[in-house]
Amino acid sequence: MTEMCIYQGNRGLGACAGRISKVRVASKRTAAWKGLNDLTERLKTAGEEPGVCKAHEKRAEENGYVLASDAPAPRKSAKQKG
Numbered sequence: 001m002t003e004m005c006i007y008q009g010n011r012g013l014g015a016c017a018g019r020i021s022k023v024r025v026a027s028k029r030t031a032a033w034k035g036l037n038d039l040t041e042r043l044k045t046a047g048e049e050p051g052v053c054k055a056h057e058k059r060a061e062e063n064g065y066v067l068a069s070d071a072p073a074p075r076k077s078a079k080q081k082g
Contacts (some may be wrong), residue, residue: 002046005053006039006060018054022068023025 002021007013025033039050052060057067 002048003051004043004048005056006036006050006065007039007052007056009031013056014057016055020051021024021057022049022051023060023065025064027064030064036065055062 003022005016005020006023008016023036025036027033044082045052052065052067
């Protein structure tokens with residue numbers, strides 16, 4: 001699956017550089033989550049997946065994104081605990 005930086009088209013932030021890392025949003029109650037979810041759905045048909053390049057990691061963090069590897073594990077509800 002090809003990966004693209006979510007800031008690739010934003011010329012004001014400078015050119016993309018470095019490897020692309022998958023990103024997640026800490027809270028599903030934010031506009032950032034809706035935007036990332038919508039982008040993910042649009043890119044599926046092209047076989048691409050959104051992420052963020054090394055050059056834009058700081059900007060992504062400021063906008064509420066976290067690297068997928070840094071994202072906390074989902075919490076289990078009382079019903080799921082066994």
